[in-house]
Amino acid sequence: GExxxxxxxxxxxxxxxxxxxxxxxxxxxxxxxxWYKQELGKRPQLIIDIRSNVGEKKxxxxxxxxxxxxxxxxxxxxxxxxxxxxxxxxxANRGNTPLVFGKGTRLSVxx
Amino acid sequence: KAGVTQTPRYLIKTRGQQVTLSCSPxxxxxxxxWYQQTPGQGLQxxxxxxxxxxxxxxxxxxxxxxxxxxxxxxxxxxxTLELGDSALYLCAxxxxxxxxxxxxxxxxxxx
Numbered sequence: 001g002e003x004x005x006x007x008x009x010x011x012x013x014x015x016x017x018x019x020x021x022x023x024x025x026x027x028x029x030x031x032x033x034x035w036y037k038q039e040l041g042k043r044p045q046l047i048i049d050i051r052s053n054v055g056e057k058k059x060x061x062x063x064x065x066x067x068x069x070x071x072x073x074x075x076x077x078x079x080x081x082x083x084x085x086x087x088x089x090x091x092a093n094r095g096n097t098p099l100v101f102g103k104g105t106r107l108s109v110x111x
Numbered sequence: 112k113a114g115v116t117q118t119p120r121y122l123i124k125t126r127g128q129q130v131t132l133s134c135s136p137x138x139x140x141x142x143x144x145w146y147q148q149t150p151g152q153g154l155q156x157x158x159x160x161x162x163x164x165x166x167x168x169x170x171x172x173x174x175x176x177x178x179x180x181x182x183x184x185x186x187x188x189x190x191t192l193e194l195g196d197s198a199l200y201l202c203a204x205x206x207x208x209x210x211x212x213x214x215x216x217x218x219x220x221x222x
Binding site: 032034036042043044045046049089091093095096097098099100101102103104 | 154201212
């Protein structure tokens, strides 16, 4: 089955700097890659997703890139703000198979 | 549209008891997935229901079960509770294939 590895597990950046979180997946047939943000005590919220027919997707300060050959995808957050502090999860699946999540990255943005 | 709702939000049980959790998906969503979230294991998939049928099942013991009703509301049941079942139980609903939206979760504490 699918296995998703996520790095780093913790990340601290200065406000205004960029943050990058990387995930690798094992199933070459996976075709859907969402990213979720979970603030303390809150539900995971979908912030961006990408499908395998696209190499990059942007939404304001957030972007996701996908390298199908290397089987990895990354989340890029530019101009980080204190409200970006949260745990971020990547996930992958194909078709109707269950989403498999990475273990999460705790991002701290230091003002 | 109202988001995914879960009841109860908090629950305290003792070992050996059973518990039933409820999830109401976003209106029109027919798929409901359940996850267990713990600090050490991250988000682990329990099962998914679609149109009242279990479509996928994770690697959890038979003490964990679920069902879905004709209005797409779903329940999960855990029998003979163990201390290790203490966790945040999240459900997520989806309309289109793959894109999932999470509820706020039920925090279960087993004493």
